[in-house]
Amino acid sequence: MSAVAWIAVGSLVVWVWLLLGQGFFWRTDQRLPDRADPGRWPSVAVIVPARDEAGVLPASLPSLLAQDYPGDAEIILVDDCSADGTGDLARAMSVRHGGLPLTVVTPGEPEPGWTGKLWALRHGIALARRRKPEFLLLTDADIAHEPDSLRELVAAAGPTGEKGFDLVSQMARLRVTSTWERLVVPAFVYFFGQLYPFRRVNREKSRTVAAAGGCVLLRAGAAERAGIPDSIRQAVIDDVSLARAVRRSGGRIWLGLADRVDSVRPYPGLGDLWRMVSRSAYAQLRHSPALLLGTVLGLGLVYVAPPVTLVTGLLAGDASAAWAGGAAWAVMAGTYMPMLGYYRQSLWLAPLLPFTAVLYLLMTVDSAVQHHRGRGAAWKGRTYPRPEAAPES
Incomplete structure (x- = not known):
């Protein structure tokens, strides 16, 4: 097989593993657990x-x-x-x-x-x-x-x-009104769930x-x-x-999606969404250049390679590359559809996930650049030059 075909197959293997082995992160069925009247309501x-x-x-x-x-x-x-x-x-x-x-x-x-x-x-x-x-x-x-x-x-x-449970947390349904919100916001929650599969979080x-x-x-x-x-x-x-x-x-903790808790904050333009993501993206990688490089390569293989190898395979007559790339893209889009459904968005947005992933990749790189320029995480007029993502002690 050609090098392009091997890349496409590698991406497909990763997507099959994500589909079945990453805590079924793509499902949207983690809602509030069973509830009963406590008798005496606590303060x-x-x-x-x-x-x-x-x-x-x-x-x-x-x-x-x-x-x-x-x-x-x-x-x-x-x-x-x-x-x-x-x-x-x-x-x-x-x-x-x-x-x-x-x-x-x-x-x-x-x-x-x-x-x-x-x-x-x-x-x-x-x-x-x-x-x-x-x-x-x-x-x-x-x-x-x-x-x-x-x-x-x-x-x-x-x-x-x-x-x-000692902690019960619901991810509020974010506002999805503008074109950029439709393109970026459901993916934000999808990527969060991929990184922290709710089903795994909720296990003892x-x-x-x-x-x-x-x-x-x-x-x-x-x-x-x-x-x-x-x-x-x-x-x-x-x-x-x-x-x-x-x-x-x-x-004991529990995390799930909300049905009746909503964010009212608007993010009408790409710049607003860009700032929301980039202010903490590099902190999520613990300010590690090695993790940043791994993230860039990983996102490239997982999200960019499927459409690129499909198109390249079709143009070059490489059936293996086209088939594997197309299959990987189809699995990717299929896993995104439940989140689009949760946000009541058109399922036709699912094939655009590679484009959105590239935006998030650029936001993450920008977050690292700002950090190394000493600007760190900035929000509401405050800048934290060297914040900690999640202290271990």
């Missing part, structure tokens, strides 16, 4: 870190204020030095909408060694602990919840002990650990045992770091 503190979020709060905060929860619950919004009146807007909305009690606090600029979000969470959790809630719901300012969201999360966590004592930071229900006792958030204070990828800390301390 919950909802903690919302917010920096310059006046643009999205009107679409998200009312959904938290309106939670239909049978037990005691309160909201603590941590205004992280916003310059757009986020805190004042939150207070005004609480007066206008009523519902759960809201407290707004402002901790000041982060101390050295802390990322902004975790600094905000530190102050929100510290305030909540004075009131001794049994659960903490950590949710981002751009996340909207259906009225029964908190009730369903607490019911899914179950009782304290071996049968309950699995080495695969992850969470989705937009919606994390955490037992207060588990947070204390894991040293949250101090133990992960430098983490840029804070959700995965949080899950690792909880798992290391003996906690």
